[in-house]
Structure formats: structure tokens, C-alpha cells
Amino acid sequence: MNRVERNEMVTQHLPLVGYLVSDLCSKASHLSRDDLASAGAVALITSADSFDPDLGVPFGAFARRxxxxxxxxxxxxxxxxxxxxxxxxxxxxxxxxxxxxxxxRTPSVDEIASALGVQQSVVEAALADASRTLT
Incomplete structure (x- = not known):
């Protein structure tokens, strides 16, 4: 496939990137739409570069993955x-x-540590990490 055909395929499937970004951001609003869109666009271009139509997989499905x-x-x-x-x-x-x-009731750090078989400091660190992250 020549560069013009590749660019046409990328342009034609660019809305797929926008759809996938919107779908993911609707489930995880803390993500950066711009960063995901950039990563998705680069993946779309590299997909077009490595796509082999002889394998029988539609380009949209190949690019989506x-x-x-x-x-x-x-x-x-x-x-x-x-x-x-x-x-x-x-x-x-x-x-x-x-x-x-x-x-x-809410268990104490000591009770959690005992149940896990670890030191209290390990539980305290995990609880602190949990309070500052979206899991």
C-alpha cells in the first residue's frame, strides 16, 4: 500500500480513535482525553503501516485492538x-x-495486619496509597 492509500485509511478511521477515547473516558473520567487521543492516533498510523489485508482481518478490527x-x-x-x-x-x-x-465495624490496622500476616506498617502504607488513588 502506498502512502496516499495509507493516509486515506488513517483519515477514514480517525473517528474510531475519538469513539474509543470517549468510551474509555466515560468510564474513567480522571484520564486525559488529549493524551489518549494522541496515543490512539499514533497507534492508528502504526496499524495502517503494518496492516496486511491478506490476513482477512478488517482494518477497523485490527486498528481497534x-x-x-x-x-x-x-x-x-x-x-x-x-x-x-x-x-x-x-x-x-x-x-x-x-x-x-x-x-x-471498621477493623483496626492491627486486625488487618494480623489477617494478612504482615506488619502494621505495610497495612498503613497500603491504606495511605489506597486513599490517594483510584483503583
């Missing part, structure tokens, strides 16, 4: 929390909710 992957990469790059920190937050919050349901 690449655009969503670019969104995931963009969100990971802008996230302050590592995967292990996210896992620790999720596990701590889950134990806190389970204990709250069982005890009928």
Missing part, C-alpha cells in the same frame, strides 16, 4: 503505582471489607 493496547500503555505510563503496589492495595482493601462485614 492496537489502539486499545496503546491506551493501556498510556495509562500504565502515567500511573504512579506499580503492579505490586496495586495488588497490595487491592488485597488490603479486600481483607478490610471482609473483616468489616464479619465484625460489624
Amino acid at each position: 492496537r489502539i486499545l493496547g496503546a491506551f493501556a500503555d498510556e495509562m500504565r505510563a502515567s500511573d504512579w503505582a506499580t503492579r505490586s503496589a496495586r495488588r497490595r492495595i487491592k488485597e488490603t482493601m479486600s481483607v478490610q471489607e471482609t473483616l468489616a462485614a464479619a465484625l460489624g
Whole structure:
């Protein structure tokens, strides 16, 4: 495919990027529309460059997967929390909710730490991280 055909394909499918950005931002309003749109546009262009129509996959479906992957990469790059920190937050919050349901009250840091088998400082750090993030 020559450059003119590629540019035409990109231009024709550019609304797909806008749709996917709007869809994602409706679920997670804290994300930057501009950053996602930029990442999506670049993914659309690279999709057009690597697209092989002989594989039988429509370009829209091929590009959609690449655009969503670019969104995931963009969100990971802008996230302050590592995967292990996210896992620790999720596990701590889950134990806190389970204990709250069982005890009928908010559990203490010591009770959560005991249930997790970790030191209080680990629970305090996870709770502090949870309070400053959207999980």
C-alpha cells in the first residue's frame, strides 16, 4: 500500500480513535482525553503501516485492538503505582471489607495486619496509597 492509500485509511478511521477515547473516558473520567487521543492516533498510523489485508482481518478490527493496547500503555505510563503496589492495595482493601462485614465495624490496622500476616506498617502504607488513588 502506498502512502496516499495509507493516509486515506488513517483519515477514514480517525473517528474510531475519538469513539474509543470517549468510551474509555466515560468510564474513567480522571484520564486525559488529549493524551489518549494522541496515543490512539499514533497507534492508528502504526496499524495502517503494518496492516496486511491478506490476513482477512478488517482494518477497523485490527486498528481497534492496537489502539486499545496503546491506551493501556498510556495509562500504565502515567500511573504512579506499580503492579505490586496495586495488588497490595487491592488485597488490603479486600481483607478490610471482609473483616468489616464479619465484625460489624471498621477493623483496626492491627486486625488487618494480623489477617494478612504482615506488619502494621505495610497495612498503613497500603491504606495511605489506597486513599490517594483510584483503583
